[in-house]
Every structure is written in structure tokens, then in C-alpha cells.
Amino acid sequence: xxxxxxxxxxxxxxxxxxxxxxxxxxxxxxxxxxxxxxxxxxxxxxxxxxxxxxxxxxxxxxxxxxxxxxxxxxxxxxxxxxxxxxxxxxxxxxxxxxxxxxxxxxxxxxxxxxxxxxxxxxxxxxxxxxxxxxxxxxxxxxxxxxxxxxxxxxxxxxxxxxxxxxxxxxxxxxxxxxxxxxxxxxxxxxxxxxxxxxxxxxxxxxxxxxxxxxxxxxxxxxxxxxxxxxxxxxxxxxxxxxxxxxxxxxxxxxxxxxxxxxxxxxxxxxxxxxxxxxxxxxxxxxxxxxxxxxxxxxxxxxxxxxxxxxxxxxxxxxxxxxxxxxxxxxxxxxxxxxxxxxxxxxxxxxxxxxxxxxxxxxxxxxxxxxxxxxxxxxxxxxxxxxxxxxxxxxxxxx
Amino acid sequence: xxxxxxxxxxxxxxxxxxxxxxxxxxxxxxxxxxxxxxxxxxxxxxxxxxxxxxxxxxxxxxxxxxxxxxxxxxxxxxxxxxxxxxxxxxxxxxxxxxxxxxxxxxxxxxxxxxxxxxxxxxxxxxxxxxxxxxxxxxxxxxxxxxxxxxxxxxxxxxxxxxxxxxxxxxxxxxxxxxxxxxxxxxxxxxxxxxxxxxxxxxxxxxxxxxxxxxxxxxxxxxxxxxxxxxxxxxxxxxxxxxxxxxxxxxxxxxxxxxxxxxxxxxxxxxxxxxxxxxxxxxxxxxxxxxxxxxxxxxxxxxxxxxxxxxxxxxxxxxxxxxxxxxxxxxxxxxxxxxxxxxxxxxxxxxxxxxxxxxxxxxxxxxxxxxxxxxxxxxxxxxxxxxxxxxxxxxxxxx
Numbered sequence: 001x002x003x004x005x006x007x008x009x010x011x012x013x014x015x016x017x018x019x020x021x022x023x024x025x026x027x028x029x030x031x032x033x034x035x036x037x038x039x040x041x042x043x044x045x046x047x048x049x050x051x052x053x054x055x056x057x058x059x060x061x062x063x064x065x066x067x068x069x070x071x072x073x074x075x076x077x078x079x080x081x082x083x084x085x086x087x088x089x090x091x092x093x094x095x096x097x098x099x100x101x102x103x104x105x106x107x108x109x110x111x112x113x114x115x116x117x118x119x120x121x122x123x124x125x126x127x128x129x130x131x132x133x134x135x136x137x138x139x140x141x142x143x144x145x146x147x148x149x150x151x152x153x154x155x156x157x158x159x160x161x162x163x164x165x166x167x168x169x170x171x172x173x174x175x176x177x178x179x180x181x182x183x184x185x186x187x188x189x190x191x192x193x194x195x196x197x198x199x200x201x202x203x204x205x206x207x208x209x210x211x212x213x214x215x216x217x218x219x220x221x222x223x224x225x226x227x228x229x230x231x232x233x234x235x236x237x238x239x240x241x242x243x244x245x246x247x248x249x250x251x252x253x254x255x256x257x258x259x260x261x262x263x264x265x266x267x268x269x270x271x272x273x274x275x276x277x278x279x280x281x282x283x284x285x286x287x288x289x290x291x292x293x294x295x296x297x298x299x300x301x302x303x304x305x306x307x308x309x310x311x312x313x314x315x316x317x318x319x320x321x322x323x324x325x326x327x328x329x330x331x332x333x334x335x336x337x338x339x340x341x342x343x344x345x346x347x348x349x350x351x352x353x354x355x356x357x358x359x360x361x362x363x364x365x366x367x368x369x370x371x372x373x374x375x376x377x378x379x380x381x382x383x384x385x386x387x388x389x390x391x392x393x394x395x396x397x398x
Numbered sequence: 399x400x401x402x403x404x405x406x407x408x409x410x411x412x413x414x415x416x417x418x419x420x421x422x423x424x425x426x427x428x429x430x431x432x433x434x435x436x437x438x439x440x441x442x443x444x445x446x447x448x449x450x451x452x453x454x455x456x457x458x459x460x461x462x463x464x465x466x467x468x469x470x471x472x473x474x475x476x477x478x479x480x481x482x483x484x485x486x487x488x489x490x491x492x493x494x495x496x497x498x499x500x501x502x503x504x505x506x507x508x509x510x511x512x513x514x515x516x517x518x519x520x521x522x523x524x525x526x527x528x529x530x531x532x533x534x535x536x537x538x539x540x541x542x543x544x545x546x547x548x549x550x551x552x553x554x555x556x557x558x559x560x561x562x563x564x565x566x567x568x569x570x571x572x573x574x575x576x577x578x579x580x581x582x583x584x585x586x587x588x589x590x591x592x593x594x595x596x597x598x599x600x601x602x603x604x605x606x607x608x609x610x611x612x613x614x615x616x617x618x619x620x621x622x623x624x625x626x627x628x629x630x631x632x633x634x635x636x637x638x639x640x641x642x643x644x645x646x647x648x649x650x651x652x653x654x655x656x657x658x659x660x661x662x663x664x665x666x667x668x669x670x671x672x673x674x675x676x677x678x679x680x681x682x683x684x685x686x687x688x689x690x691x692x693x694x695x696x697x698x699x700x701x702x703x704x705x706x707x708x709x710x711x712x713x714x715x716x717x718x719x720x721x722x723x724x725x726x727x728x729x730x731x732x733x734x735x736x737x738x739x740x741x742x743x744x745x746x747x748x749x750x751x752x753x754x755x756x757x758x759x760x761x762x763x764x765x766x767x768x769x770x771x772x773x774x775x776x777x778x779x780x781x782x783x784x785x786x787x788x789x790x791x792x793x794x795x796x
Binding site: 057058059062072073074085086087088089090091092093094113114116117119120122123124126127145146148149153166167225226233234235241244245248249251252253254260261262264266269271272274275276277278279280281282283284285286287288298300302304305307309310311312313315316317319320321322324325327328330331332334335338352382383384385387388389391392393395396397 | 524551624672726782
């Protein structure tokens with residue numbers, strides 16, 4: 001009889017760090033900060049259309065969208081970036097109405113080349129406008145039908161490496177190509193990633209906090225099974241969605257002992273969700289950790305003006321909206337901390353630019369990889385969604 | 399010595415139903431389906447501006463936004479409805495750039511009249527354009543500073559009753575006035591509410607399922623502390639946010655025994671979140687219930703065309719996008735049901751119109767009220783957020 005199973009091993013921080021370093025040789029996203037972007041920059045300089053339309057879903061759209069919408073209110077772009085994700089026909093038509101299809105460039109992104117939403121949308125678009133090498137770019141793995149189609153039709157292909165999964169692909173061609181097309185500074189994105197990566201792999205004072213946070217979340221996952229982020233700026237709303245995918249799809253797994261692992265992400269926006277979810281955090285069951293994300297300086301000095309209208313709240317007059325936003329964040333943080341028994345931390349990024357959002361996102365990828373090592377799961381696959389795809393294929397084929 | 403406390407009483411379904419009927423005499427939202435809308439309709443007919451701008455946050459915006467965005471892709475409106483919620487200055491400016499401020503009508507909504515986000519925004523707007531009775535409408539309780547301001551400046555006020563809380567106010571003037579201004583059929587909204595209300599209060603076969611669902615969620619809340627909705631249409635994204643507020647802020651409470659109660663809402667969109675959160679539902683810890691929401695008929699027959707491009711997935715060609723969307727929902731539902739141990743139900747609404755979204759939303763309000771009775775909480779207050787407001791006020795005053 002043999003009965004020797006690793007039911008659960010909690011590893012030392014040093015051991016986990018070594019495992020991440022080992023993993024780095026296999027998992028593609030770790031190298032992305034050090035890539036050469038010349039091919040991308042040279043190519044996008046030839047794209048003349050005013051609307052850039054991404055056809056992609058999940059990992060093929062969420063990352064670029066997070067960065068695009070973070071920078072959007074500060075007027076960084078000369079062109080629109082539009083995301084066609086869903087197959088809801090009303091939504092598709094509503095989206096297409098907003099753009100001039102003859103002045104649009106389509107970026108079709110599917111790692112497998114056979115994503116049913118993306119390919120169906122692409123077929124439909126091809127009936128509305130002639131698609132060719134002048135108004136289309138394709139991003140896929142090397143050997144897919146989509147890549148073959150592109151090669152047969154003189155459409156530029158950016159190949160996505162097999163060892164880069166969708167939710168870890170934002171700093172690959174998947175994110176960089178569409179972002180570069182609208183004028184985002186992709187080198188500064190990679191600067192931010194490199195800063196985080198270099199620090200993490202070389203400086204103990206940087207990697208220890210990430211590993212300690214991962215350890216805390218894992219050791220307390222039965223009690224605190226929900227991890228909320230509370231982002232204080234509406235421009236982080238798509239970042240929030242990216243976080244939810246990264247966290248949920250990476251960490252919801254059977255581990256090597258075949259036991260179910262999970263940390264459940266919740267993503268909130270401040271101050272809006274002070275008027276919604278906050279009540280549940282404060283008075284509800286203690287099953288949540290909360291990470292606040294603040295932006296120190298929005299570089300905007302719009303002031304709440306003095307008013308003679310007798311509307312009250314005079315004490316806020318003269319303050320900038322930027323200050324009000326951050327003081328609201330601080331007050332919420334204090335009110336959560338005052339509860340004493342809600343695990344809570346604060347991440348502050350300096351300002352709204354490529355460098356800072358990349359730092360935030362790359363750090364989150366490292367945190368998720370680290371949690372995955374503690375949980376003893378495969379952080380990079382998604383076996384749970386395959387059965388639904390088989391059921392759908394069978395339903396469509398009969 | 400006295401020691402006689404109601405630590406926990408689980409009530410019979412009939413008892414809960416009686417409590418809801420008793421509550422109906424006090425809580426204002428139950429009567430909203432039966433209100434007279436003539437004053438609203440007569441007034442909005444006089445509003446000539448092209449852009450309707452709601453200044454409001456939380457319960458003052460989420461309900462109208464849910465309905466507006468649900469109907470938006472089917473081109474129901476002659477006018478834009480824009481929501482100014484946050485105090486993020488970049489977001490404010492970005493929002494204002496999209497409209498002609500001289501052709502805008504501002505609907506300022508604050509139940510208390512002293513919501514810091516809304517009042518600060520209103521003061522700022524008043525420096526950009528002259529605000530008067532011709533381009534402004536105010537919705538607030540009768541005795542607030544905001545109402546007084548309106549009366550002093552000949553601005554139309556719609557009074558919000560004190561016994562209607564923000565998150566239960568969508569079918570009051572808070573939701574109906576802005577929706578009527580852009581051309582939504584508010585009488586059909588109330589038809590939907592009345593249909594649900596009449597059935598619930600008169601027909602056992604209608605109220606029993608709602609009470610049974612509430613009972614299941616409450617009796618299993620320790621095991622399944624997360625309640626996900628999975629809405630199969632992007633047009634339900636704002637409905638999802640409204641659900642999150644309704645659920646979180648109503649049900650995250652200390653109950654009469656001073657024990658923490660909570661059911662945590664998660665809101666997903668299909669098929670997009672098949673590529674995100676679904677993995678966690680399928681392979682993660684069994685701590686979630688899932689309610690799927692489907693729309694049977696989007697009244698759109700756009701077809702996935704035949705393609706000679708050799709892109710694969712030929713078996714989906716000839717299908718309508720509407721059918722693909724619903725078949726994706728069905729496949730996901732089947733794959734969740736196949737797990738056997740994930741509590742799951744399906745709500746199907748007929749189509750995209752006022753009547754159907756109102757039925758869905760009013761049903762959810764009744765469900766939340768019913769859960770609140772089981773939990774022995776006050777479903778209608780939000781004491782947990784007050785401390786943060788005090789901290790903010792003190793910080794701003796010093």
C-alpha cells in the first residue's frame with residue numbers, strides 16, 4: 001500500500017521566492033518587460049485610420065482596455081480605441097454606430113485563433129467592409145487558422161508566444177499593439193514593468209512584502225474568502241475588471257491535492273461605492289480583505305468654488321476636487337481601519353501615466369503568481385471553462 | 399437577572415409574508431407602482447434641451463442608469479442621458495466635453511440635499527453655466543437646503559418621500575423624471591412593477607418561490623456567502639451595479655441580536671465573464687450561489703454569415719447572434735449544473751423593454767426585502783457608512 005501524499009505544505013517565503021524564480025524560465029510574461037518594441041512602433045506608424053477597433057474578449061481585451069481607459073480622461077490619445085467583445089447583437093450595432101467603419105482599423109486578437117465570439121464578429125464585420133492588410137492586424141499564436149488566414153491575405157500578424165496566457169498578456173503584443181496605435185507610450189509602460197520586475201527579483205525589501213501579503217491571504221483564505229480592491233478613481237474601472245479576471249481565473253483551481261482553492265475578487269470604485277458596497281464591508285460578516293488604491297496627484301487643480309447659494313457644505317469650498325477625492329479615500333480607509341478586524345492595506349500610485357499603471361498591473365501579476373505558488377495550483381490554465389465550450393460546440397453542431 | 403433574548407428565530411414562510419405585508423404600510427417603495435405620473439409627464443414635455451445630465455450618486459443614479467443603459471442599444475431615446483457621479487476631476491471634465499453645456503438640462507438629485515459629491519459638482523457647474531428654472535430640475539426631500547434653494551430660485555422640485563430610500567427609489571421621481579425626459583415609457587415601467595406587486599401580494603404561487611429562495615439563501619449563508627448574478631447581455635451591466643448596491647447596502651447589517659449579517663453580491667456579464675470569473679465558479683471553493691439572467695428575444699436577427707475564409711467554427715455560421723448568445727448562456731448553465739453542488743437558478747425575461755426590466759428590478763427589491771425579514775435586520779438604513787462621513791467632515795473642517 002502506498003499512501004504518501006502532499007496534502008498541504010506551507011512553504012517558507014524563501015522557498016516560494018525560489019519557485020517563482022524557477023517558474024520564470026517557463027512562463028512567458030516574466031520576460032515581457034525586456035522585449036524590443038521597434039517592430040510594433042514601426043508598424044503602427046503606418047496605420048492611418050482614426051478608429052482602432054479591437055475584436056477580442058477576456059484576456060484579449062481587458063488589459064489594453066484597463067490601460068486605455070485609465071489614461072483616457074487625461075487626453076493622451078489622438079485616436080479612439082473601441083472594444084468589440086460580446087456577441088450581443090444590439091450591443092454590436094450600437095458600438096459600430098459610433099465609428100466610421102471605412103476609417104477604422106481592426107485588430108483581431110485570439111490566442112487560439114478559434115474564440116467563437118471573436119471569429120463570429122470578424123466574419124460579420126467582413127460583410128460590412130472589405131478587410132485586408134490595410135485595415136486589419138491580427139494577433140494570435142503562430143500555428144492557428146487565424147494566423148494562416150492572415151498570411152494568405154497579406155495581413156500583418158503579431159505572434160503571441162504559447163507560454164503567455166491571455167490574462168498575463170497585457171504587456172505582450174496583445175496589449176502593446178492596440179495601445180501603440182492610439183498613441184500610448186508603450187516604452188514607458190515597459191519602463192514601469194521593468195522597475196517592478198528588477199526590484200522584485202533583486203531586492204529583498206521589495207519581494208518580501210509581496211510574498212508576505214500572498215502568505216497572509218492564503219493562510220487566512222477560509223476566514224477571508226473575498227478580496228476587495230477599492231480604487232479611488234473612475235478611470236480605474238477597467239483596471240478593476242482586469243484584476244477580477246486575473247484573480248478569479250488564476251486562483252480558482254483544484255490544487256495538486258485536488259482540493260478546491262479560491263480567493264474571490266471584488267472590485268469597487270470610490271467614492272461611488274461608498275454609496276453602495278461600503279455598508280457591507282463595515283457592518284457585514286468579516287469575510288473580506290480590502291486593498292485601497294489611491295492616485296496621489298491627478299495633476300488637475302479644479303476647485304470646488306465658493307458659492308453664495310446657501311447650499312451648505314461650505315467647508316468643502318476652496319478645496320480641489322483632487323483633494324476631496326483623496327480625503328474621501330482617507331476617511332473611508334480610516335473608517336475601515338477603525339473596525340480593527342478587517343484586514344486592509346493601501347497602494348498609492350503617483351499619477352496618471354503609463355509608467356504608474358504598468359507598475360500597478362505588473363505588481364498584481366507577481367502577487368497572483370506568488371499566491372498560486374502558495375496554493376500549489378497551476379496559476380496559468382483554466383480547465384474549468386472547457387466543459388462549457390464542449391457543451392456549446394455539441395449544441396451548435398446538432 | 400433577566401436573560402431573554404431572541405438570538406435567532408427562523409420564521410415560517412407565512413410569518414415572513416405577513417411581516418412584508420405589515421412593512422408595506424411603512425416603507426414607501428411598495429406603493430410606487432400605483433402612483434400618478436401626470437405631473438412628471440406634463441413637466442418633462444416642457445424640457446427642450448438635448449442633453450439630460452443627472453447629478454447624483456449611489457441610489458440617486460444607479461436605478462435610472464440601469465434602465466437607461468438596458469434600453470440604450472435598442473435606440474429608444476431621442477436625447478442623451480449623462481450621469482455625473484464622481485468627484486474625480488479628470489472624469490468630470492471628460493464627461494462635460496461630451497455635451498453642449500448650453501443645450502443641457504441638469505437634474506440634481508440628493509435625498510438629503512447635502513450629498514457632498516453632488517452639491518460640490520453642482521456648485522462647480524454653476525460657474526460654467528447660469529443655472530435656473532429653465533435648465534435645472536431638483537429632486538430632494540421636502541425640507542432640505544437643496545429644496546429651499548430651488549424654491550428660492552423658481553426651479554422645479556420633485557419631492558422624494560422620506561420613507562423611500564435611495565436604493566429603493568428607482569421607480570420614484572428619482573428614476574422616473576430623468577427617464578421620462580429622454581423619452582422612456584415610464585407608464586410601462588410602472589405596468590411592470592404593478593404586475594409583480596399585484597402577483598406577489600395576491601398569489602401564493604408567485605410569493606412562495608420568492609420567499610423560498612430567500613429562505614434558502616439565508617439558511618445557507620454561512621456556506622454560500624457569495625451570491626453571483628450572471629447576466630447574459632452587456633446591456634445589463636448597469637443593472638448589475640444596481641443589484642450590487644441593493645444587495646450589499648441592504649443586507650450587510652447588524653441584526654436585532656447585534657450579530658453581523660451578510661450576503662455578498664457579485665455581478666457578472668455573459669459571455670464576457672465566461673473568459674474571466676467562470677473558472678472560479680466551476681473549480682473554486684463552493685461558496686457561491688449563481689443566478690443566471692437571460693433575455694429570450696432581443697428582436698434582432700443579425701446572422702453570423704457564411705464565410706469562405708477558412709477561419710473555422712463553420713457550425714456557428716447561419717446562426718443569429720441572438721441565438722448564439724442564448725446558447726452560450728445555456729451551455730454555461732449546463733456546465734454549472736453539471737457540478738451538482740453549486741446552487742443555481744435561471745431568470746428569463748422576455749425582451750428589451752421598459753415593462754420587462756421593471757419586472758426584474760421590482761422582483762429583486764421584493765426578494766431583498768424578504769431576505770431582510772429572515773435576517774431580522776433593518777433592510778432600509780445604512781448606519782455603517784456614517785462614520786466615514788463624520789471623519790471626512792472633521793478632516794475638511796480643520
